[in-house]
Amino acid sequence: MTPLLSVRNLKTHFFLDEGVVKAVDGVDFDVFPGQVVGIVGESGCGKSVTIKSVMQLIQKPGRIIDGQILFRHHDEAGRETIIDLAQLDPHGKTIRSIRGAEIALIPQEPMASFSPVHTIGDQIMEAILLHLDVDEEEARRIAVERLHEVGMPNPEQRLNAYSWELSGGLRQRAMIAMSLACNPRLLIADEPTTAIDVTTQAQVLNLLLTLQKQHNMAIIFITHDLGVIAQIADFVVVMYLGRVMESGPVEDIFFNPQHPYTKALLESIPSIYAPAGKRLPTIEGSIPHPFSRPSGCPFHPRCKAFMPGVCNAAIPKLKAINDRQSVSCFLYDHAPAIVEGS
Amino acid sequence: MSDKFSNKPYLLEVRHLKKYFPIRAGFFRRIVGQVRAVDDVSFAIREGETLGLVGESGCGKTTTARTILRAIDPTEGQILFRTAQNEVVDLAALSEKEIRPLRRDMQMIFQDPFASLNPRMNILDIVGEPLLVIEKMKDRKQRMERVAELLELVGLRPEYMQRFPHAFSGGQRQRIVIARALALNPRLVVADEPVSALDVSVQAQVLNLMKDLQEKLGLTYLFVAHDLSVVKHFCDRINVMYVGKIVESGPTDAIFFHPRHPYTSALMSAAPIANPRIRAKIVPLEGDVPSPANPPSGCYFHPRCPYAEEKCAKETPQLEEIAPDHLVRCHYAHELTLQGVAKPQEIIAS
Numbered sequence: 001m002t003p004l005l006s007v008r009n010l011k012t013h014f015f016l017d018e019g020v021v022k023a024v025d026g027v028d029f030d031v032f033p034g035q036v037v038g039i040v041g042e043s044g045c046g047k048s049v050t051i052k053s054v055m056q057l058i059q060k061p062g063r064i065i066d067g068q069i070l071f072r073h074h075d076e077a078g079r080e081t082i083i084d085l086a087q088l089d090p091h092g093k094t095i096r097s098i099r100g101a102e103i104a105l106i107p108q109e110p111m112a113s114f115s116p117v118h119t120i121g122d123q124i125m126e127a128i129l130l131h132l133d134v135d136e137e138e139a140r141r142i143a144v145e146r147l148h149e150v151g152m153p154n155p156e157q158r159l160n161a162y163s164w165e166l167s168g169g170l171r172q173r174a175m176i177a178m179s180l181a182c183n184p185r186l187l188i189a190d191e192p193t194t195a196i197d198v199t200t201q202a203q204v205l206n207l208l209l210t211l212q213k214q215h216n217m218a219i220i221f222i223t224h225d226l227g228v229i230a231q232i233a234d235f236v237v238v239m240y241l242g243r244v245m246e247s248g249p250v251e252d253i254f255f256n257p258q259h260p261y262t263k264a265l266l267e268s269i270p271s272i273y274a275p276a277g278k279r280l281p282t283i284e285g286s287i288p289h290p291f292s293r294p295s296g297c298p299f300h301p302r303c304k305a306f307m308p309g310v311c312n313a314a315i316p317k318l319k320a321i322n323d324r325q326s327v328s329c330f331l332y333d334h335a336p337a338i339v340e341g342s
Numbered sequence: 343m344s345d346k347f348s349n350k351p352y353l354l355e356v357r358h359l360k361k362y363f364p365i366r367a368g369f370f371r372r373i374v375g376q377v378r379a380v381d382d383v384s385f386a387i388r389e390g391e392t393l394g395l396v397g398e399s400g401c402g403k404t405t406t407a408r409t410i411l412r413a414i415d416p417t418e419g420q421i422l423f424r425t426a427q428n429e430v431v432d433l434a435a436l437s438e439k440e441i442r443p444l445r446r447d448m449q450m451i452f453q454d455p456f457a458s459l460n461p462r463m464n465i466l467d468i469v470g471e472p473l474l475v476i477e478k479m480k481d482r483k484q485r486m487e488r489v490a491e492l493l494e495l496v497g498l499r500p501e502y503m504q505r506f507p508h509a510f511s512g513g514q515r516q517r518i519v520i521a522r523a524l525a526l527n528p529r530l531v532v533a534d535e536p537v538s539a540l541d542v543s544v545q546a547q548v549l550n551l552m553k554d555l556q557e558k559l560g561l562t563y564l565f566v567a568h569d570l571s572v573v574k575h576f577c578d579r580i581n582v583m584y585v586g587k588i589v590e591s592g593p594t595d596a597i598f599f600h601p602r603h604p605y606t607s608a609l610m611s612a613a614p615i616a617n618p619r620i621r622a623k624i625v626p627l628e629g630d631v632p633s634p635a636n637p638p639s640g641c642y643f644h645p646r647c648p649y650a651e652e653k654c655a656k657e658t659p660q661l662e663e664i665a666p667d668h669l670v671r672c673h674y675a676h677e678l679t680l681q682g683v684a685k686p687q688e689i690i691a692s
């Protein structure tokens with residue numbers, strides 16, 4: 001099967017006066033139709049920049065400097081062509097026809113993405129009118145249907161509500177309704193449940209999975225919460241400092257992790273089933289500042305398996321180690337390295 | 343179970359604590375209502391124990407914590423605290439001046455290690471501030487010695503003393519916050535979401551540190567958190583709050599695996615478990631948390647409760663002991679069989 005989205009060696013850097021922030025520095029992953037891909041990683045590892053790059057939403061001083069973002073695009077005549085989103089003009093017609101229609105985004109700050117001066121209904125209808133060839137009455141009907149689908153009580157009435165009048169959970173539902181307005185084939189959700197409570201989170205995750213099946217869409221789900229990843233993802237991409245450390249099916253990532261970072265991260269989270277009071281295994285040190293990126297493998301200063309002269313000398317490439325998992329680590333592969341500065 | 347502590351005396355006993363915030367409106371700022379942020383809360387913590395406080399956003403966890411430390415004044419109720427001299431005093435009845443000498447015994451660790459440190463003060467001044475202000479330790483050299491000791495205690499190099507907060511990572515800043523909280527040898531430490539703002543890879547370091555310090559210094563913790571796996575790992579007993587009230591209180595394992603209140607059950611079965619083979623087949627709780635300014639009649643949980651009967655809308659249930667050390671606020675607690683966090687063996691069996 002051809003992937004719906006295929007990101008290859010994506011590099012997005014920010015050129016600041018103080019120096020270059022290599023926010024995304026060689027990221028590879030695929031998303032297949034109908035698949036839920038979870039991208040997990042700690043704060044600042046480049047999750048949001050990766051998906052903003054996919055949507056061509058990177059603003060100056062940031063720039064995609066390398067790589068491909070291949071997407072199976074359906075043009076107006078319904079023909080499928082594979083286009084490289086990285087090559088598109090961020091303000092051009094093509095990306096605007098894709099954004100919101102074929103690929104929808106639930107951004108990290110949902111409050112910021114609703115306008116406070118327009119009603120929820122106006123905003124959902126606007127998205128529909130922009131992308132679908134329908135009249136206002138039909139757009140209203142679709143908007144009500146979407147709100148109903150996401151479990152919004154009294155959807156007709158809620159068309160007239162403002163986002164700030166809704167509770168956190170309902171606002172998140174309205175956000176999902178808006179993102180689904182045009183039946184996207186790919187939904188990207190950037191930490192959609194981070195600011196909400198556990199029980200509301202469970203509602204939203206259930207809802208997303210139900211809608212994903214109904215619409216047969218693919219989802220890229222971004223979070224730093226390994227619990228949420230375990231609950232929702234089919235396939236997991238583990239990021240650290242702008243690079244993919246490991247990727248694979250959710251079962252393999254949790255039960256057979258290969259990269260020392262994935263292993264250490266999973267060990268360091270407390271388990272609900274472990275007897276109380278045990279000390280937790282830790283990862284020493286902390287995430288370095290973006291300006292003081294380590295040479296070689298970005299994880300090497302904190303890695304228990306650090307091999308001097310190897311891990312700090314070159315960056316390991318992401319390579320398949322079996323028919324499911326890929327790992328970027330010299331423990332598994334000494335040959336294909338990227339020499340620094342090349 | 344918490345047998346480990348049953349022969350220890352209570353360090354803190356909170357009785358019928360209430361904190362209502364007035365809602366003002368109009369030109370004359372008249373009081374038009376009350377936010378019942380903490381609404382008749384009672385619980386006790388024994389010396390050396392860790393009591394967890396969990397519940398959804400806005401249920402009153404922070405307000406409870408701050409009221410106990412008299413950072414804000416309670417509306418009603420008693421806060422009985424056992425002093426180092428083994429006297430029990432009611433903090434709620436004391437004036438600010440009378441509380442001051444007790445302040446050293448009770449310290450707070452806040453959620454955000456970035457906001458809770460003054461960026462213009464160096465680490466020596468930040469950690470040494472309580473020594474200067476409360477201990478009146480005027481001698482700078484003496485203060486430096488004590489700060490060096492404290493930094494070592496929390497695993498930071500004493501040489502860092504002259505640096506400013508921006509030079510530290512999140513985990514290191516939280517260590518600094520902890521060092522400051524420990525400066526006066528407190529006996530009660532109230533930690534409000536101490537690891538929530540930290541990266542996953544750093545959380546474990548801080549949790550281990552807090553555990554080690556508890557053992558070394560005999561600290562008693564009131565631990566507020568929303569991450570249920572962290573609470574499960576860290577706490578001996580747990581209070582579950584809903585709209586300003588405690589709905590269930592008991593030993594950690596009982597709360598997680600054998601909850602007796604329908605809200606606790608919903609909360610526990612919604613916990614995202616870091617195991618893809620345990621995908622909860624739960625029916626998530628519908629509806630939203632009611633506003634503490636306008637709570638429902640009877641049991642506050644009845645509009646969302648799958649087991650609610652007529653009585654629940656009419657009568658407010660009381661907190662009742664259902665098993666040793668296990669309290670529940672539900673009319674039907676004796677009749678219901680509830681689900682907790684799914685256990686791996688149950689999943690395999692089903």
Ligand SMILES: Nc1ncnc2c1ncn2[C@@H]1O[C@H](COP(=O)(O)OP(=O)(O)OP(=O)(O)O)[C@@H](O)[C@H]1O
Nearest residue numbers: 014021023042043044045046047048049050224290
């Ligand atoms: N506009 C910008 N200018 C400069 N640096 C930026 C900008 N946006 C992001 N960065 C940097 O890029 C890196 C990756 O940021 P990104 O927002 O992708 O992280 P993230 O993984 O989404 O983190 P979080 O979990 O905190 O949302 C960080 O070091 C961040 O400081």
Ligand SMILES: Nc1ncnc2c1ncn2[C@@H]1O[C@H](COP(=O)(O)OP(=O)(O)OP(=O)(O)O)[C@@H](O)[C@H]1O
Nearest residue numbers: 363377378379398399400401402403404405406634
């Ligand atoms: N100073 C205040 N004035 C008015 N209302 C307040 C004040 N402080 C808190 N509240 C209200 O009291 C209730 C309880 O708030 P509190 O901060 O204690 O909740 P919490 O359980 O700590 O929530 P979170 O998990 O979001 O931190 C909320 O409805 C809040 O809006």
Ligand SMILES: [Mg+2]
Nearest residue numbers: 047048049108
């Ligand atoms: Mg982000």
Ligand SMILES: [Mg+2]
Nearest residue numbers: 403404405534
């Ligand atoms: Mg709080």
